[in-house]
Amino acid sequence: MAYLLSREAFQQELHGQRTDLFTLRGAGGLQVAVSNYGARLVQVAMPDGQGGLVDVALGYDSLQGYLDGQLSMGAFIGRWAGRLRAGQLHAPGGCILQLPVNGGQHHQHGGPLGSRFQVFGVTEVQADAMVLTHTFRTEDDAVPGTVRLTLYLQVTPDNALHMDWMAEVADAATVFNPTGHAFFNLAGAGSTLGHTLQLPASRYVPLAPDVCPTGALASVQGAPFDFRQPRSVADATAMAHEQLARAGGLDHYLVLDDAVASTAAAAPAATPGLRWAAQLSEPASGRAMQVWSTAPGVQVYAGHGLKADPARDLGRGAGQGTWLWKPGDGICLEPMEYPDAPNHPAFPAQWWLPGDVVRGAIVYRFTG
Template sequence: MAYSLSRDAFRQTLNGQPTDLYTLRGAGGLQVAVSNYGARLVQVAMPDGQGGLVDVALGYDSLQGYLDGQLSMGALIGRWAGRLRHGQLALPDGAVLQLPTNSGPHHHHGGPLGSRFQVFTVTEVRPDALRLQHIFRTQDDSVPGTVRLTLDLAVAPDNALHMAWTAEVADAPTVVNITGHAFFNLAGAGSTHGHVLQVPASRYVPLAADVCPTGVLESVQGTPFDFQQPRRVGDAVAQRSEQLERAGGLDHYLVLGDVGGDVHLGAQPAGSLQPLAQALPTTPAGLRPVALLSDPASGRALQVWATAPGVQVYAGHGLCLEPMEYPDAPNHPGFKARWWQPGEVVRGAIVYRFTG
């Protein structure tokens, strides 16, 4: 059963900006609570089939919980998701820029002042949709360029949560890598080792001893990262693997859509958020199936679609499926990180559809 949240527990002033909690409700019964601190998904409550709701996303019941707890819980991650080795950013001209570090020697999830630690400005609120904005500044993360991010969240009648963003590059070439960091547990509580995961990816990015990419791709065949066919998460993490030991568990990037087993997610999510929120932009083209996660015990399932080329799969507090660009891509020529130019607009989306 989903617990009730107190809005007052999320209302504070951080760095001179007000924080709050917003609850979106869809016609199909899905209910999503969002804090503008880090644009975090605080609660994702789906119908339990018995007239109630069950919360299938991990979170805290107050803003203080997020300030004291797991740093990425439910947050929107940017400007660059994942690690940049030794805090270094290789520039197109061959120069190397030093960024602030916050995960050992590495720059991680946007650094110590990344979007997960920022209060977003709320510009539009509707019963089933929310618009938030944030400006990435060089003085916060040392990455060149100002980027104006607009994030639209909307709950669709088919119990899908649409997250769509535009990032406008203002004044200098820059890199952008946005993802969502929600932890899911479709059982509502307990272990997720009994969950079954399928991802259409035949290759993954192996990690070096410093938990950053080696810069090559390897086959998932015979590894804990082979989810081309439905596989119990517990079986994958129990497999002996140097890669799992290096990462402290399952925390690896899988490359989507090259080959692999079909993931049957049903019809593709609607390409537009209309008429849910008439003023919001459409979900961008290019959505691809990312993952199918299911809990056989409850019969619940989560279908994930996104515009990203791959997904970071993290089995930690719950199961985190982070569609994103290749990790540490600017520092690996083979990963072909794109440098966006002033005036260009980056568009991306993640769609989570809940069934069962």
């Protein structure tokens, strides 16, 4: 049964702006609650087949929970998702820019004032859709260039959540690499280790000891990162592998193969360039989530940072009460550009110029 949220628990003045909670309902029964604090997916509730709804994404029951809890929980991440090594950004012409660091020695998930810590503007709300806005500024993250983001969220009749964005570059060359950071659990509660995962990816990005990319690509053959056929998360994470030890668990970028079609269903009608990126399934309930994206790869994070810490990991979801999240209780599938790409000549890294418009999308479609 889906947890009943209180809208008032998300209404507050923060950074001089008003936070709120909005619930989008699709004709197929999917229900998604969104906070404009970090454009967060607070709740994703899908039909349970018995006339009710079941939560399939982790979340807190108040804004305070997000202020005190896991920093990226449910958030829209930008301007640069993932890490930039030592806070450095190699710009065209050989210039190296120093960015603020956070969460260790790197610039991570947009830095200490990234979009996950910002209150988005809300320009339109309908029964099944909404539009949010945010401006990325150099004074917040030290990345050159102002970027005006418009984020479109819509729940469609086929029980899919579409996240489409348009980012307009205003005044200087810049980089832009957003993603969504929802923690999913298709069982509704408990461990996700029994979930099965499939991704059409034959290569992954190995990590150096500082958990940033080495700059090379490696084959997934014989490694924990081979999800070309459906494979349980437990099977992958149980392997003895240096890369798992280095990252503390499964937290790696998989490069999607070209021209791979989904065997599960036809592509959603959405942004040009959208392609099948992953399928997550929960055998006991029969629930599944297809992920479609315009990005070249997916960061797969199996939730080892959930530590059963009452200060950060006490969320909702176990029945109608609270749930102390343990390692593996949620899994993130984060479509994005190559990690740390501007700092690796071999990785594709686009610098956008003033006047450019960057478009992208992620679609999560739920079945079962």
